[in-house]
Amino acid sequence: MLPSIRAFMTAHQLPDVTIVADAGIVSEANMKEIEAEGLSFILGARIPDVPYVIERWRTAHLDQPIPDGHVFTQPWPAGPAGGRRDQVFYYQYRAERARRTLRGIDEQVAKAEKAVAGKTAVKRNRFVRLSGGTRTVNRTLEAKARALAGIKGYVTNLPDPTPEFVIGAYHRLFQIEKSFRMSKSDLAARPIYHRTRDSIEAHLTIVFAALAVSRWIEDTTGWSIKKFVTTLRRYRTIEIQAGPHTVTATRRRPSDPRQDPPQSRCALTWPNSGLRLAALGRTGTS
Secondary structure (H helix, E strand, C coil): CCCHHHHHHHHHCCCCCEECCCCCCCHHHHHHHHHCCEEEEEEEEECCCHHHHHHHHHCCCCCCCCCCCCEEEECCCCCCCCCCCCCCCCEECCCCHHHHHHHHHHHHHHHHHHHHHCCCCCCCCCCCEECEEEECHHHHHEEEEEEHEEEEEEECCCCCCHHHHHHHHHHCCCCHHHHHHHHHHHHHHHCCCCCCHHHHHHHHHHHHHHHHHHHHHHHHHHCCHHHHHHHCCCCCEEEEEECCCCEECCCCCCCCHCCCCCCEEEEEEECCCCCEEEEEEEECCC
């Protein structure tokens, strides 16, 4: 990961970047390597136990639910050895997230109880505890899971961060996930076996170029790439103006022209975008 980041920073002459990633992507060792490079990060934080700040709040607010959207802040100053920067943990509670999590816990516990009673086979279920051939429902783990329902953790080493910026930056990761979904569905960029390095790099270049163009089209037109592609499929000829150059793409005409209905010219234009598609489409569909 770090060589790729260094190459990106060199290519774009960036003095610093902030790495935003999910907790499952960056390990503790990777965090230390990122900080050793002098870089910043915003990461999803693993929560093995109920954080102290949440326990303290619940003790002070007995029998009160955590307000929706409430953010707990827990600073983690660097030690005297100076091996890392000061870090801050944010824990956000969302009622909708808690509702979904609790529903999943109820379903898993119900399955665990059936497995313990011998009504179903023992499958992978974190609430089933096997000890000496005895099956029991792990109520301690269930209680901890319910106590953490709705809580999402974030950690950063940015100086003077705000929870709004950190949480907002992390949640923009959905754009990366959207690109992966788009690559597999709209662009149909499926994995292909390549043996030589030239073929591998050519395939990756085509996929990423198509992805970059697709995201630019979405940002420029306000259409999803699915709607854009579906709309343009009905046209026979497409002319794309790219700077001083005009690129014309035509589809081969069938052997029997009578099979095709009459055609008409049309144009799709997005103001102030520089994007104009002149198309020869079927009558009634333009």
